[in-house]
Amino acid sequence: MQVNLTVNGRPHSLLVEPRTHLADMLRETLNLTGTHLGCEQGVCGACTVLVDGKPQRSCITFAVDCGGAEVTTIEGFDADPTMTALREAFSAHHALQCGFCTPGMLVTARDVVLRLGETTEARLREELAGNLCRCTGYVGIVDAVTAVAAGRQPQAQQAVVATAAREAAPLLQAAEREATPTLMPAGGAMLEERVALAAAPEAAWAALADLRRVATCLPGAQLDSIEGERVAGRVGVALGPIKASFAGTGSVTLDEASRTGKLIGRGRDGASSAEGEVGWQVLPGAGGGSTLVVQLSWRLTGPLAQFGRAALVRDLVRRLAQQFAANLDAMVAGQAAPPARPLGLFALLWGLLKARLLGR
Numbered sequence: 001m002q003v004n005l006t007v008n009g010r011p012h013s014l015l016v017e018p019r020t021h022l023a024d025m026l027r028e029t030l031n032l033t034g035t036h037l038g039c040e041q042g043v044c045g046a047c048t049v050l051v052d053g054k055p056q057r058s059c060i061t062f063a064v065d066c067g068g069a070e071v072t073t074i075e076g077f078d079a080d081p082t083m084t085a086l087r088e089a090f091s092a093h094h095a096l097q098c099g100f101c102t103p104g105m106l107v108t109a110r111d112v113v114l115r116l117g118e119t120t121e122a123r124l125r126e127e128l129a130g131n132l133c134r135c136t137g138y139v140g141i142v143d144a145v146t147a148v149a150a151g152r153q154p155q156a157q158q159a160v161v162a163t164a165a166r167e168a169a170p171l172l173q174a175a176e177r178e179a180t181p182t183l184m185p186a187g188g189a190m191l192e193e194r195v196a197l198a199a200a201p202e203a204a205w206a207a208l209a210d211l212r213r214v215a216t217c218l219p220g221a222q223l224d225s226i227e228g229e230r231v232a233g234r235v236g237v238a239l240g241p242i243k244a245s246f247a248g249t250g251s252v253t254l255d256e257a258s259r260t261g262k263l264i265g266r267g268r269d270g271a272s273s274a275e276g277e278v279g280w281q282v283l284p285g286a287g288g289g290s291t292l293v294v295q296l297s298w299r300l301t302g303p304l305a306q307f308g309r310a311a312l313v314r315d316l317v318r319r320l321a322q323q324f325a326a327n328l329d330a331m332v333a334g335q336a337a338p339p340a341r342p343l344g345l346f347a348l349l350w351g352l353l354k355a356r357l358l359g360r
Helices: 022-029 081-092 102-116 121-128 139-149 163-179 201-209 211-215 303-307 310-332 345-357
Strands: 002-007 010-015 048-051 054-057 070-072 189-197 221-227 230-239 242-255 260-269 272-284 290-301
Touching: 022 048, 048 102, 054 102, 081 102, 081 139, 102 121, 102 139, 121 139, 189 310, 201 211, 201 272, 201 290, 201 310, 211 221, 211 310, 230 260, 290 310
Parallel strands: 002 070
Antiparallel strands: 002 010, 048 054, 048 070, 189 290, 221 230, 230 242, 242 260, 260 272, 272 290
């Protein structure tokens, strides 16, 4: 079923199964993994989000019931002054340890502060009773919320969070669209990466248009067949003892005039599945070279979904894009193709860690 809703100020039109819970849609489709899943029975409160301004358990809320709703997750409170005060107070009063319950606890605490203002400790503990914490003993949490609520008057619950930031967003998005052609549709978790190529734009595009050759530049990728716009292949992933080979199909479209391409595909390996869309464009670069703009949206489900956190994926894609660019430049220069082997995410993580330690 199609669901149209607003999440953290951004409109989304998504296709979901009727049985999909809001929490699963937020985590697996939109990659908003700040919403945590604990008991999945509506008891622990770790999955609490705002739906039309009111706290709600997203693990027992069907996504299809949220059509037209305004949903705010913990990621949507960056510009919210009350949440900023709560975060600072939670740190000052040592109100978190493992942090698993903290996103839902903060969402509930914000509602309490706005709705009740300054109140008694007994009332505050009653209001927070629906959010369970197995680490702190609640003393620090109660102290933190009490400090933020001190001297406040009750306010009407606001369904809109960070209004000014959201009103500016369409203008910023319009400016971005004017500066860079949009290659991907809205919806799903998405990121963009730009990498410099030594090859001239014409040579880089010619290489990218040869799908069989360019597949050898992507670690773990293997292209099995091409029939018109339809392609079939696999991507191998190695996560220490966990090894997966996503076999699947997709469709590719190429536009030589604008030097843009798009691949839509999906694949499965046992209980894990992946689907996504990648768009690319070759632009003129510095020194006679070129710039490769890559936009990626994805959805990962099953056991491997635990490796799909946005920050982690963004850093890994950056490293992977750099490796792909180096392989592509080598291929254009006539050097031997890199050996085909599974994508080793642990190796990429180690490279990422070294880069951060060295400040690169």
